[in-house]
Amino acid sequence: MTSASTVPVSRVPARLARFVLRMFRPHVYVTYGLLWTLSLESSAVSLTGTPWRPSGATWARVTSVVLALLFLRMLDEQKDLEYDRVHHPDRPLVTGAITAGELRAGMAVSTAVVICLNAALSPAAVLLVLAALGYGLLLAAVERLSAPVRDRQLLGLAAACPVQVLLGCYVYGSLAAAGTVTADWRGAVLLALSACVFLHFEFARKTAWQAPPGERLYSVVLGPRRSAAVTAAFAAGAVVCQIVLFLPYGPAGLLPCLIAALPAWGLRRFSAARRGCWPMPAAAGFVAGTHLALTVRAAVLP
Structure with a gap:
């Protein structure tokens, strides 16, 4: 396994890109983030009786949701490491194709981009999207400390569902904060x-x-x-x-x-x-x- 200290910094972006192509599969995750965000925004606007058309703010929300999904996928790769060593030994973090440090660097960059995008929308949008990312980090900590949350599938699903809801709240809440819809x-x-x-x-x-x-x-x-x-x-x-x-x-x-x-x-x-x-x-x-x-x-x- 390649250690973090032996990987030249110049190679990290390429290693992260290979991780994204294999484990984030843009044709799946990006498509899902795009369609989900567009359907939620467009439906919310259409219910007000106002014609919906995508805007610059729409694409900021789409990009933010996709980057949030990438952040959560990188986090999942780390918290599932012990399980993957047994059941999925070909995963990048298990084989050393990527390191935990490199994944954390990718998470930090994704967070910074998300903050910049939403700062142009509203302070509420920044807080809402960070709440979803923060809950993901909190859940990872809880899973490390709580065997029932980690091992009982239905309990784990119930604990993870708020991440999805919080991302939806971000899209809807940012629309409300902008005055586009009335909550x-x-x-x-x-x-x-x-x-x-x-x-x-x-x-x-x-x-x-x-x-x-x-x-x-x-x-x-x-x-x-x-x-x-x-x-x-x-x-x-x-x-x-x-x-x-x-x-x-x-x-x-x-x-x-x-x-x-x-x-x-x-x-x-x-x-x-x-x-x-x-x-x-x-x-x-x-x-x-x-x-x-x-x-x-x-x-x-x-």
Whole structure:
């Protein structure tokens, strides 16, 4: 394993870039951050009756969310080191392709860029995005000290969910701080919608009929059928949130709900197969399709 002291400073950016390409996968994480931020902002604005169009502030929020996701991914790589040594020995931090010090340097740079971007928006935007990053650091400390949070999957998920909610609060709160929207109950429903979409994918990727020994799957804890039911229930929750928000605007506003056909198909296929895992193209399609459809709805419909 390469030690931090033997790595020339000039090589650190290239090592970080290789880590990002392998473990952050821009076509996945950047796409998710982009679509999620656009759907949340556009939906919040459209609910005020104001036409939505992306602005410079929109791209500052998108960049901030993507960098926050990168910050959290670098943090996860460090806190999962002991587990990865056993179950994922090819991970960059395990093999020495990257060091903890280099990851912390990348986190520091990401934080600095996020602060600069949001300082141009409002002090509230800076505080809100730092709250999400700070909670991630707090959670890492809690996991080191608390075996139940570290080892019990559902408890760990419950402890980690506020990070997602806080990032959503950053997007919505920065809009409210700018006077673009007036914060009300619909903001809470929008955040619940985003959380349901995220949790559908989170449960889908960890639901299978069988699991290798020691693998952290929700289906190991709940059983395959109940884990699949929870996965489908989160998709249904996202649809309910859309109905609550957009039904008053007419049937056309509910067109994004049609994307729920994907998790319905995924549940049927998983249940019928009785082997393998939840079909991930359906889960990924639901996430991308829902966020994209909500953005298009806000841009096209009055």
